[in-house]
Amino acid sequence: MRYFITLSYDGSAFHGWQIQPNAPSVQGCIEHAVSTLLGSPTAVTGAGRTDTGVNASGYVAHFDSDNPSLAGSGAEQFRYKLNAMLPKDIVVHSIREAGEDLHARFSATRREYTYFLHTKKDPFARNHSWLCTFPLDFDKMNQAAALLAGTHDFSCFQKLGSDAKTPICTVYEAFWEQYIPSEKAVMGGDAASDDTQYWYFRVSADRFLRNMVRALVGTLVEVGRGKRSVEDFAKLVREVETSSETSGTQIPARSLAGESVPGYALFLSAVKY
Numbered sequence: 001m002r003y004f005i006t007l008s009y010d011g012s013a014f015h016g017w018q019i020q021p022n023a024p025s026v027q028g029c030i031e032h033a034v035s036t037l038l039g040s041p042t043a044v045t046g047a048g049r050t051d052t053g054v055n056a057s058g059y060v061a062h063f064d065s066d067n068p069s070l071a072g073s074g075a076e077q078f079r080y081k082l083n084a085m086l087p088k089d090i091v092v093h094s095i096r097e098a099g100e101d102l103h104a105r106f107s108a109t110r111r112e113y114t115y116f117l118h119t120k121k122d123p124f125a126r127n128h129s130w131l132c133t134f135p136l137d138f139d140k141m142n143q144a145a146a147l148l149a150g151t152h153d154f155s156c157f158q159k160l161g162s163d164a165k166t167p168i169c170t171v172y173e174a175f176w177e178q179y180i181p182s183e184k185a186v187m188g189g190d191a192a193s194d195d196t197q198y199w200y201f202r203v204s205a206d207r208f209l210r211n212m213v214r215a216l217v218g219t220l221v222e223v224g225r226g227k228r229s230v231e232d233f234a235k236l237v238r239e240v241e242t243s244s245e246t247s248g249t250q251i252p253a254r255s256l257a258g259e260s261v262p263g264y265a266l267f268l269s270a271v272k273y
Helices: 026-038 074-085 138-146 182-186 212-225 230-247
Strands: 002-009 055-064 090-098 110-118 150-153 168-178 198-205 266-272
Touching: 002 026, 026 055, 026 074, 026 090, 074 090, 110 212, 138 168, 138 198, 138 212, 138 230, 168 212, 198 212, 212 230
Parallel strands: 055 266
Antiparallel strands: 002 055, 002 090, 110 198, 110 266, 150 168, 168 198
């Protein structure tokens, strides 16, 4: 029987999702706990890799087991025991039976990432939001983000040396939106009166390249700072596609885009099937 797990994790203490030979990983922690509870080695497959320090609030994974203790309401008891074993920075929200043909990674049709940014020093936001003190024009950043929708070659936003089979991705939506952190909202804060601006960038697509979201955010911030125009941003994908078609070979296009922003403010926020 195949079981799907939904979970969240703070990536600060981990070298990403995927098991590493000499470093802590989220996958390694969960596999150890699941295998211990089931009494046999059990592989746990995730919806995709997240890099070192990157977080997840809506991650999905699966494992296979015929252990009778998981049948019926046993899955909920198993979830309780699993959370008791896992470190405080990982929490399992649910465990449910799934069809054998469903795969946490390959059956996913849509993934969503959220990146958090704030514009003035805030000790309560620093661990999961990037402090960017440059004046930013979010209207222009949203104009540029809207251009990401559709199917494009995202080579220039891919980390050099990536082993992706294709740089083609279909983006469904991409936008910046202002928000008020929960602790400020509880104490009566609102967007109009707070001179510290809190924003998040949300992007969803059928697939993502390695480092793609962090490079997208870094390039959009250049638009917001006036270092790159919306028109320049629009040309990025077209230039990569044109250069690739003309040369007939893969070009080192990463240098065309902006720098990558820090990973600690990035969340894999949803996976859809």
